[in-house]
Amino acid sequence: QRLYLGAFVERQLSSGAIAERSGTFRGDIHTRLERNGERLVLNGSKFYSTGCLFADLLKVQAVDEDGHAVYVILPADTPGISMLDDWDGMGQRVTASGSTLLENVSVRPEQVIPLAQWYQxxxxxxxxxxxxxxxxxxxxxxxxxxxxxxxxxxxxxxxxxxxxxxxxxxxxxxxxxxxxxxxxxxxxxxxxxxxxxxxxxxxxxxxxxxxxxxxxxxxxxxxxxxxxxxxxxxxxxxxxxxxxxxxxxxxxxxxxxxxxxxxxxxxxxxxxxxxxxxxxxxxxxxxxxxxxxxxxxx
Incomplete structure (x- = not known):
């Protein structure tokens, strides 16, 4: 709360990289947060990342090694994050809803927000x-x-x-x-x-x-x-x-x-x-x- 609500008070913008095109059902999440030695790393891709090109902080939905849903809150300039201005929808054209690629992104424990309680x-x-x-x-x-x-x-x-x-x-x-x-x-x-x-x-x-x-x-x-x-x-x-x-x-x-x-x-x-x-x-x-x-x- 101190870290992120404080950032919002300071006028930092947050936006979500949530939805993916992979999987059988809408809403399936395959972006993974896993341990690599002593590090937490995030890998995956997002097809819709509304507003992320404008954002200071990205809220990325992923699943951990136990299959539990989590949000990972990351500064937009974190190494390993690539944001593409490839949104080509017929409407909502200025929402910057392009793709986000996540390649071996290092994550700190305080950047992980568990979501299991909201599903249970x-x-x-x-x-x-x-x-x-x-x-x-x-x-x-x-x-x-x-x-x-x-x-x-x-x-x-x-x-x-x-x-x-x-x-x-x-x-x-x-x-x-x-x-x-x-x-x-x-x-x-x-x-x-x-x-x-x-x-x-x-x-x-x-x-x-x-x-x-x-x-x-x-x-x-x-x-x-x-x-x-x-x-x-x-x-x-x-x-x-x-x-x-x-x-x-x-x-x-x-x-x-x-x-x-x-x-x-x-x-x-x-x-x-x-x-x-x-x-x-x-x-x-x-x-x-x-x-x-x-x-x-x-």
Whole structure:
């Protein structure tokens, strides 16, 4: 805590080198932290390393010799780390989500953070992480809504049969903007509700305000609330970013306006999780009383 929270206070940036392309299942980690004589060494590769090219500290997920998950926190300039600016996704282009190569990287014991406890017992961390993803998607949708409103006021022309001389008075443009606002603000409200559930879950667990079955239920409800918000934020962001074009017509497709970045960003970011399993988790909880998996995605 002194080492890393202190670094953040000093405005050092941290980012994660987590996901890999190897393995049978999404989320499989093959980067290894092993002993080599008296040294700990880290070897592996990461396919998505969002923000790492901008970061002072890298949070690398690995497995140790016992197969337990760990984070290894390393300065970005540590010998043996190579970061590639090879991210070529259609959206999120400025996130620097390139590859990270780790070749016999020397690691000190204080740079290793065990993760086993977060996989072995239910906790609030997965819901908290997912809440951040909800906020990103909603932020994209709100930006698209702002562009739609500004375009309707200043850039769009009404069709002749509308009977009005300004697009801002066209009933169908008004309807479209109203639809966009309702969708994204509805998702925003659901996210804020979920944030309250996560806050309660975190305080209950960290401060010992609840124990046993009571704590379990608080944590499960937080995960379910965030799953609902994740569904809403994904659907709303994609909807708003697509229907933006109905406000302005063909002129909005000109590359100089770059309005397509909203949809590209939303579509790219919302593929991080299998949304169908959010629906499944909610339904299984409500119908059968089954809790979602203990994972960073719930």
């Amino acid at each position: 017992r239910r906790n609030y961390v997965g819901a908290s992480a997912q809440l951040i993803h909800c906020a990103i998607d909603i932020g994209i949708g709100l930006a698209a809504l702002d562009d739609a409103v500004l375009w309707a006021r200043t850039g769009s022309r009404p069709v002749r049969e509308s009977g009005v001389d300004q697009a801002r008075n066209d009933p169908y443009i008004l309807h479209t903007v109203g639809d966009l606002a309702a969708r994204i603000h509805g998702a925003e409200a659901l996210m804020e509700k979920a944030a309250g559930a996560v806050d309660l879950a975190a305080r209950s667990q960290l401060q010992g305000l609840a124990q046993g079955a009571e704590l379990e239920e608080i944590l499960v409800r937080a995960s379910i609330a965030v799953a609902e918000a994740k569904i809403a934020s994904t659907r709303a962001a994609l909807h708003v970013c697509e229907r933006l074009y109905e406000v302005g017509g063909a002129a909005t497709t000109q590359s100089r306006y770059n309005f397509d970045r909203h949809w590209r960003n939303a579509r790219t970011h919302t593929t991080h999780d299998a949304l169908a399993y959010k629906y499944k988790a909610i339904g299984d909880y409500l119908l059968n009383g089954n809790a979602p998996p203990i994972a960073f995605t719930y």
